[in-house]
Amino acid sequence: MEGCALCPRRCGARRDLGERGCCGADAAVRVARAAPHFWEEPCLSGDKGAGAVFFAGCSLGCVFCQNAAIRAPSAGRPVSVEELAALFGELEAQGVHTLDLVTPTHYADAVAAALRLAKPGIPVVWNSGGYERSETLARLSGLVDVYLPDYKFHDPATAAMYANAPDYPEVALAAIAAMLAQVGEPVFDDDGILKRGVLVRHLVLPGHADESMKALKALRRAFGDRILVSVMSQYTPMPGMAPPLDRPVTADEYELVLDYADHLGIVNGFRQEPGAASAQFIPDFDV
Numbered sequence: 001m002e003g004c005a006l007c008p009r010r011c012g013a014r015r016d017l018g019e020r021g022c023c024g025a026d027a028a029v030r031v032a033r034a035a036p037h038f039w040e041e042p043c044l045s046g047d048k049g050a051g052a053v054f055f056a057g058c059s060l061g062c063v064f065c066q067n068a069a070i071r072a073p074s075a076g077r078p079v080s081v082e083e084l085a086a087l088f089g090e091l092e093a094q095g096v097h098t099l100d101l102v103t104p105t106h107y108a109d110a111v112a113a114a115l116r117l118a119k120p121g122i123p124v125v126w127n128s129g130g131y132e133r134s135e136t137l138a139r140l141s142g143l144v145d146v147y148l149p150d151y152k153f154h155d156p157a158t159a160a161m162y163a164n165a166p167d168y169p170e171v172a173l174a175a176i177a178a179m180l181a182q183v184g185e186p187v188f189d190d191d192g193i194l195k196r197g198v199l200v201r202h203l204v205l206p207g208h209a210d211e212s213m214k215a216l217k218a219l220r221r222a223f224g225d226r227i228l229v230s231v232m233s234q235y236t237p238m239p240g241m242a243p244p245l246d247r248p249v250t251a252d253e254y255e256l257v258l259d260y261a262d263h264l265g266i267v268n269g270f271r272q273e274p275g276a277a278s279a280q281f282i283p284d285f286d287v
């Protein structure tokens with residue numbers, strides 16, 4: 001067996017032999033939390049919540065991570081493929097609108113195997129940082145209904161500085177194109193829940209409003225109205241962040257980005273209220 005190449009880092013870790021990759025993962029799939037979650041976009045959470053499965057570890061590893069508690073290799077509890085499939089079923093039985101797989105990229109093969117064992121009857125959402133290989137996404141075809149990737153950085157220098165991934169903009173735009181080719185344009189059910197499609201999130205970072213505008217322009221130019229775009233203001237500074245990441249986004253910065261989204265004609269999606277920065281978006285994890 002060759003080393004792991006599930007994500008664009010292609011670090012080659014022999015996870016099957018117990019080595020840990022850059023993402024922190026070894027052979028075991030680790031789940032940090034599985035519970036209804038009410039803070040996704042309304043088309044995913046509805047009034048009964050999204051059935052969120054937060055996986056431990058991350059292949060992107062942003063310095064400002066809002067869920068840093070679950071990046072540690074020891075975070076969460078190990079589960080087998082069968083247990084993961086059972087977990088999906090338990091969440092569906094609680095009446096949630098969607099199965100929300102949060103940061104699943106480094107466990108893509110195990111998640112796909114669990115979905116093949118028992119695909120839920122509710123939409124399956126792949127909620128990732130957008131740093132994905134098209135080869136890995138192809139393995140999810142027919143198993144994932146909704147892709148929910150971030151488009152975090154548009155400037156390679158920012159992506160290098162904050163996530164050690166200078167290829168992020170190019171890789172993420174190619175990944176979004178592959179996702180769109182796989183699931184197609186947005187389709188909603190009668191209750192407004194997204195049954196199929198791609199919803200791209202962009203979190204506005206403090207001091208980076210100009211880059212946010214370039215990011216939105218790139219998304220608009222590449223995908224037009226074929227994707228949904230969610231503009232987010234909830235950046236919450238973690239302890240120890242250096243400027244400008246040591247503060248929330250200002251109302252002026254956020255309004256500038258929203259005005260530009262209007263100018264681009266981006267109406268197909270969601271926008272957080274200004275001043276949404278809050279620890280309420282950070283759930284308690286079983287670490």
Ligand code: SF4
Binds near residue numbers: 015
């Ligand atoms: S998923 Fe993890 S182990 Fe695999 S290539 Fe990416 S960082 Fe390395």
